[in-house]
Amino acid sequence: MPGIVSASQCRQTAESIAAVQEPSGAIPWSETGHTDPWDHVECAMALTAAGLIEPARHAFDWCREQQRPDGSWPIQLRSGVVEDANSDSNFCAYIAVGVWHHVLITGDRAFATAMWPTVRSAIDFVLELQLEGGEIAWARGPSGPVPEALLTGSASVFHSIRCALALANYVDEPQPEWEVALGRLGHAICAHPWAFTPKPHHSMDWYYPVLGGALRGHAAVARIAERWSDFVVDGLGIRCVDDRPWVTGAETCELVLALDAMGTRRTALELFAAMQHLREADGSYWTGLVFTDGKRWPVERTTWTGAAVILAADALSRTTPGSGIFRGTDLPRGLEGDYDCECVSSPTDR
Numbered sequence: 001m002p003g004i005v006s007a008s009q010c011r012q013t014a015e016s017i018a019a020v021q022e023p024s025g026a027i028p029w030s031e032t033g034h035t036d037p038w039d040h041v042e043c044a045m046a047l048t049a050a051g052l053i054e055p056a057r058h059a060f061d062w063c064r065e066q067q068r069p070d071g072s073w074p075i076q077l078r079s080g081v082v083e084d085a086n087s088d089s090n091f092c093a094y095i096a097v098g099v100w101h102h103v104l105i106t107g108d109r110a111f112a113t114a115m116w117p118t119v120r121s122a123i124d125f126v127l128e129l130q131l132e133g134g135e136i137a138w139a140r141g142p143s144g145p146v147p148e149a150l151l152t153g154s155a156s157v158f159h160s161i162r163c164a165l166a167l168a169n170y171v172d173e174p175q176p177e178w179e180v181a182l183g184r185l186g187h188a189i190c191a192h193p194w195a196f197t198p199k200p201h202h203s204m205d206w207y208y209p210v211l212g213g214a215l216r217g218h219a220a221v222a223r224i225a226e227r228w229s230d231f232v233v234d235g236l237g238i239r240c241v242d243d244r245p246w247v248t249g250a251e252t253c254e255l256v257l258a259l260d261a262m263g264t265r266r267t268a269l270e271l272f273a274a275m276q277h278l279r280e281a282d283g284s285y286w287t288g289l290v291f292t293d294g295k296r297w298p299v300e301r302t303t304w305t306g307a308a309v310i311l312a313a314d315a316l317s318r319t320t321p322g323s324g325i326f327r328g329t330d331l332p333r334g335l336e337g338d339y340d341c342e343c344v345s346s347p348t349d350r
Helices: 006-020 037-049 053-066 089-091 095-106 108-126 152-168 176-192 201-211 217-226 251-260 266-277 302-318
Strands: 076-078 080-082 137-141 237-239 245-249 288-290
Touching: 006 037, 006 080, 037 089, 037 095, 037 302, 053 095, 053 108, 053 176, 089 095, 089 152, 089 201, 095 152, 095 245, 108 152, 108 176, 108 288, 137 302, 152 176, 201 251, 217 251, 217 266, 237 251, 251 266, 251 288, 251 302, 266 288, 266 302
Parallel strands: none
Antiparallel strands: 076 080, 237 245, 245 288
16 A cells, blocks of 8 residues: 555564464464463464465464364464463354455465365354354353354454355355355344344444445445544544543454445555554564553554554555455345345445
C-alpha cells in the first residue's frame, strides 16, 4: 500500500512473525507467549501472503500433528505443553480458512489433499456443537458442550465453513450436510441475535457478522454505521471495548477487512493508515495504545497483530490470489433459502 505500508515492510513484518516460530512449527503470541490454534493459523496465513511459504507449511504441519482424534485442538499451549485442554469451536474451525487461503495463493493441490482430512475432521467436530437454533456453542469441555453461543465466534465459524466447502469442492468431496448447517448458522446470525450471549462492549461483536460474510449489502452498512462513533477513534484506529480509551491494531485491521468486503475502500484505507503508529522499527506491531496517556498496553508486540496488518494490506492492494478471501470471492454460501442477509456487496463508501 504505497504511502502506508510497502511490500518490503510487509515482508519485514512477516519475518518478525517467523522469527518467533518454535521448532515444532507453533507460532506463539510473542517470544514468551502462548500459542492458540486461531492466532497460529492467522499467522500462517500472513506468512503465506508475504511469500514465506516454508514457515507457513511448517505451521500447517503443526496443525495436522497436534490435532486430537476428535478433530479438535486445545485452547492454549505454551512451549508444547497444554495449558487449557478445552476446545473452542471457532479456534478449531479456522484451520479451514488458513488451508483454503494457502491453496488460493500457491495452487498446491497436493497440499490441499494432504490437509483435507484435518479440515474435514475439524469442521465435523465444530458442527457437533451446533445448537437447535443454528448457532454454534462456543466451547466443549470434559462435561460436554458449553450451552452458550457467542456472536463473534459463530460469525467467524460461518466464514470457516464457507472456506471448508470451497476446499471440499476443490478435492471433489462435496459435503451437503455442511451446506445445510451453514444455512442454519447464517439464519441465526441474521435473524436471531438473541440466540447469542450479548457482548455489546466488544467491537468484535459489532463488525464480525460483516467480516465473517453473513451480513452484506444494506444490512452490513447499517450495522457498521450504528456503532461507528462508539468504537472508532479518528487518527488512531478502533477501540477493543467501547468503555476503555484503548485502541488495538488487530481489531482495527479486521474492521479494515470488513469495510473492504463492503466496498467502502476509502474508509478502510484511512483506518489502515491510522493504526500504523503501532509499528516498530523491526516490522513488528504493538498490540494497542491507551490513548489518554500515550502508553503501549499491554507491553507486548504480538505476532497476530502483525498478521492482521499483512492480511489487510493484501486485501486492500489485491496483491495475492488470496486477497479476496474475506470478501468471500467465489466462496460457497450453502443453503440460504430460509434467510436473507442481503448478500450482494454495496459499493457505497462513507
